[in-house]
Amino acid sequence: MQITSPGFKQNARTALDDAPLQRALGNVRKGFIEKRAKAATALPEFDVLRDNARDIKDHVLAHLDLYLEAYAEKVEAAGGHVHWAETADDARRIILQICRDKNARTVTKGKSMITEEIGLNDFLEEHAVAPVETDLGEYIIQLRGEHPSHIIAPAVHVNKDQVEADFRRVHTHLDPARNLEEPTTLLSEARGVLREKYFEADVGITGANFLIAETGTSVIVTNEGNGDLTQNLPKTHVVVASIEKIVPTLDDVSQILRVLARSATGQDMSVYTTFSTGPKRDIDPDGPEDYHVVLLDNGRSSMLGTEFQDMLRCIRCGACMNHCPVYHAVGGHAYGWVYPGPMGAVLTPSLMGVDQSGHLPNASTFCGRCESVCPMRIPLPKMMRHWREREFSRNLTPATARYGLGAWVFFAKRPALYQAATRVAMAVLGRLGRGKGRFSAMPLAGGWTKYRDLPAPEGGTFQAQWAKRRHAA
Amino acid sequence: MTSSAPQDPPHADVQNGGAPGGPRVGLFVTCLVDLFRPSVGFASVKLMEDAGCTVEVPAAQTCCGQPAFNSGDRDDTRAIAASVIRAFEGFDYVVAPSGSCAGMLKKHYVELFEDDPAMKARAEAFSVRVFELVSFLTDVLGVSAVEARFDGTATYHDSCSGLRELGIQSQPRKLLATVDGLELTEMRDSDVCCGFGGTFCVKYPDISNKIVGEKTRTIADTGADLLLAGDLGCLMNMAGKLKREGATIEARHVAEVLAGITNQPAIGGGRR
Ligand code: SF4
Numbered sequence: 021m022q023i024t025s026p027g028f029k030q031n032a033r034t035a036l037d038d039a040p041l042q043r044a045l046g047n048v049r050k051g052f053i054e055k056r057a058k059a060a061t062a063l064p065e066f067d068v069l070r071d072n073a074r075d076i077k078d079h080v081l082a083h084l085d086l087y088l089e090a091y092a093e094k095v096e097a098a099g100g101h102v103h104w105a106e107t108a109d110d111a112r113r114i115i116l117q118i119c120r121d122k123n124a125r126t127v128t129k130g131k132s133m134i135t136e137e138i139g140l141n142d143f144l145e146e147h148a149v150a151p152v153e154t155d156l157g158e159y160i161i162q163l164r165g166e167h168p169s170h171i172i173a174p175a176v177h178v179n180k181d182q183v184e185a186d187f188r189r190v191h192t193h194l195d196p197a198r199n200l201e202e203p204t205t206l207l208s209e210a211r212g213v214l215r216e217k218y219f220e221a222d223v224g225i226t227g228a229n230f231l232i233a234e235t236g237t238s239v240i241v242t243n244e245g246n247g248d249l250t251q252n253l254p255k256t257h258v259v260v261a262s263i264e265k266i267v268p269t270l271d272d273v274s275q276i277l278r279v280l281a282r283s284a285t286g287q288d289m290s291v292y293t294t295f296s297t298g299p300k301r302d303i304d305p306d307g308p309e310d311y312h313v314v315l316l317d318n319g320r321s322s323m324l325g326t327e328f329q330d331m332l333r334c335i336r337c338g339a340c341m342n343h344c345p346v347y348h349a350v351g352g353h354a355y356g357w358v359y360p361g362p363m364g365a366v367l368t369p370s371l372m373g374v375d376q377s378g379h380l381p382n383a384s385t386f387c388g389r390c391e392s393v394c395p396m397r398i399p400l401p402k403m404m405r406h407w408r409e410r411e412f413s414r415n416l417t418p419a420t421a422r423y424g425l426g427a428w429v430f431f432a433k434r435p436a437l438y439q440a441a442t443r444v445a446m447a448v449l450g451r452l453g454r455g456k457g458r459f460s461a462m463p464l465a466g467g468w469t470k471y472r473d474l475p476a477p478e479g480g481t482f483q484a485q486w487a488k489r490r491h492a493a
Numbered sequence: 494m495t496s497s498a499p500q501d502p503p504h505a506d507v508q509n510g511g512a513p514g515g516p517r518v519g520l521f522v523t524c525l526v527d528l529f530r531p532s533v534g535f536a537s538v539k540l541m542e543d544a545g546c547t548v549e550v551p552a553a554q555t556c557c558g559q560p561a562f563n564s565g566d567r568d569d570t571r572a573i574a575a576s577v578i579r580a581f582e583g584f585d586y587v588v589a590p591s592g593s594c595a596g597m598l599k600k601h602y603v604e605l606f607e608d609d610p611a612m613k614a615r616a617e618a619f620s621v622r623v624f625e626l627v628s629f630l631t632d633v634l635g636v637s638a639v640e641a642r643f644d645g646t647a648t649y650h651d652s653c654s655g656l657r658e659l660g661i662q663s664q665p666r667k668l669l670a671t672v673d674g675l676e677l678t679e680m681r682d683s684d685v686c687c688g689f690g691g692t693f694c695v696k697y698p699d700i701s702n703k704i705v706g707e708k709t710r711t712i713a714d715t716g717a718d719l720l721l722a723g724d725l726g727c728l729m730n731m732a733g734k735l736k737r738e739g740a741t742i743e744a745r746h747v748a749e750v751l752a753g754i755t756n757q758p759a760i761g762g763g764r765r
Binding site for chain 1: 522524526527528529530531532534535550552553554555556558560561562563564565566567569572573576653654657658684685686688689690691692693694695696697698699700701702703704705707729730732733734736737757758759760761762763
């Protein structure tokens with residue numbers, strides 16, 4: 021996927037002017053937050069589970085190589101194949117090769133952010149393999165030629181009327197006079213269309229929410245059941261997952277599952293939690309004959325041992341963006357790559373380079389709401405600040421910001437000079453602003469006064485007045 | 494002012510210096526209060542003196558360093574932090590009328606000195622003494638009521654750092670409930686950011702404007718006469734937006750109302 025993060029400011033401007041998008045974002049604000057809060061308060065041990073979840077992943081990350089090997093052995097023992105992909109390109113080629121070996125024309129896909137990360141759909145299409153997204157949200161944006169704007173609700177930016185128009189445009193084999201008023205009619209139409217695709221597909225591709233080292237199992241959580249059909253009906257199942265998805269045991273997965281859905285949608289559990297281990301065995305009535313796992317690194321191993329390692333605990337629940345005022349304002353596409361919101365603001369610079377995505381860790385008020393809801397207790401603001409530090413030390417901070425900061429630092433480090441200068445400045449400003457009490461324009465403060473007035477100082481600094489008062493006493 | 498021992502006094506390990514008349518407090522004025530709204534500083538002094546503290550204001554203070562810290566300039570932040578720590582050593586408590594600056598002093602100074610054990614120890618000893626003003630009055634001094642009067646309806650915005658770094662939420666509301674004539678009404682989403690974010694609001698003005706616009710809508714919906722908060726940065730942002738929108742609701746720092754110092758114009762308001 022083409023990265024447009026360098027144009028974040030312009031992307032944001034466009035998003036702010038997009039009225040239907042702004043209406044859709046209103047739903048994010050209302051829907052997810054209340055549901056999560058209810059689910060979290062209903063479970064007394066929720067915060068303890070968050071601690072456990074964090075500890076489990078920290079342990080894995082400290083021994084990632086061992087757990088990956090253990091996992092791979094179990095997959096092979098169950099009759100599956102493991103492929104190691106260092107880069108996105110490696111992963112794409114491996115998957116294409118599997119499709120070619122099976123003479124695949126159509127592949128069905130369960131929802132997977134990793135396949136977005138590696139740009140799989142475009143690549144397969146270029147090589148005469150037709151990918152069909154089976155998650156409703158993903159299906160909608162595939163029809164629209166778009167990318168997800170949210171990691172668990174990919175089409176959250178699209179409204180019902182737009183979906184209806186897309187379905188009428190694409191599903192031309194259906195009666196043009198059909199009624200698509202109700203959201204449920206859209207759902208059943210998509211179901212009907214997709215049902216046929218499951219049977220046509222030669223290969224089914226899914227992501228994984230977890231990979232269990234103890235058993236060689238991949239786990240997906242879904243609400244529509246499309247993931248199960250994607251991985252069970254075609255003859256070949258390909259799991260594409262990044263290396264940090266590993267958890268040691270079934271017990272560990274059970275603990276993390278208890279915080280995942282609650283944080284994401286406020287459900288106790290997703291409707292489907294599906295475990296798959298290797299291909300169909302002789303005793304199984306159904307399942308794929310061939311089972312492949314593609315393990316993607318794509319820059320993650322170089323985050324280990326750095327100040328960004330904690331980010332690898334992320335379980336992609338989406339809570340951070342659901343609670344982010346910046347995400348609420350501009351939506352997911354403005355971030356310009358696969359991962360939006362606070363988690364994207366940390367992850368995108370790690371995976372794509374901070375020179376491409378320098379805006380993202382800067383476009384945060386550091387309100388801290390993301391960290392307060394993150395089930396994995398990832399210190400997101402702190403890590404965004406670490407990116408700012410890297411930018412600053414590499415001179416990537418914009419020059420105007422640097423000079424402004426430099427001047428301010430010069431005074432902040434010299435209290436006597438600072439007080440002498442501010443005493444005069446504030447007395448003057450106070451007198452200028454005295455009548456109205458505010459300025460509607462101010463040189464060098466255009467960023468502020470474009471949209472708001474600047475309250476005038478009362479006049480005379482506290483320090484100056486305090487010194488006078490002490491003197492008089 | 495009424496005091497009662499808090500049920501579970503936090504930081505009971507912090508000893509009073511034995512100064513006559515109670516603890517010796519160093520007021521960290523904060524740069525915005527120093528420059529824009531000295532009356533918040535005087536209100537803070539009054540509240541603490543009424544509660545029996547001796548308040549001093551070290552001259553060698555400027556700013557907590559957040560603009561540098563949040564711009565990724567760690568070296569300069571460290572230098573500023575070291576001079577703040579030096580200026581406030583020897584006080585029983587360090588109190589700031591801002592959750593954001595108090596959070597910086599209390600939660601972030603220590604992490605600046607990871608590679609310097611001697612400074613780290615000093616930063617740790619410093620950080621346990623640091624409090625935000627309202628939390629200091631209630632949680633440390635056990636103040637449960639103030640003697641002040643304000644006739645009108647107020648709504649309180651929870652500034653982010655105070656709320657999420659320092660757990661300040663019930664304390665200001667409890668004290669405000671004891672102000673004669675004041676009625677408190679809650680806005681929707683009082684815990685949602687106002688879009689200030691320090692340098693964020695000038696680096697990303699379009700986004701900041703969208704966020705503060707949502708905030709002023711929830712403020713206006715309460716029908717209150719007065720907006721209160723514990724951080725001058727957020728207040729200047731919200732008051733500036735309210736003024737630009739032509740709203741009549743006034744904005745003040747919570748300390749002004751608690752101290753009964755409200756004869757000066759509200760934030761962004763002119764002389765009458
Ligand atoms: S960073 Fe935390 S809140 Fe955000 S998606 Fe990852 S796990 Fe969820």
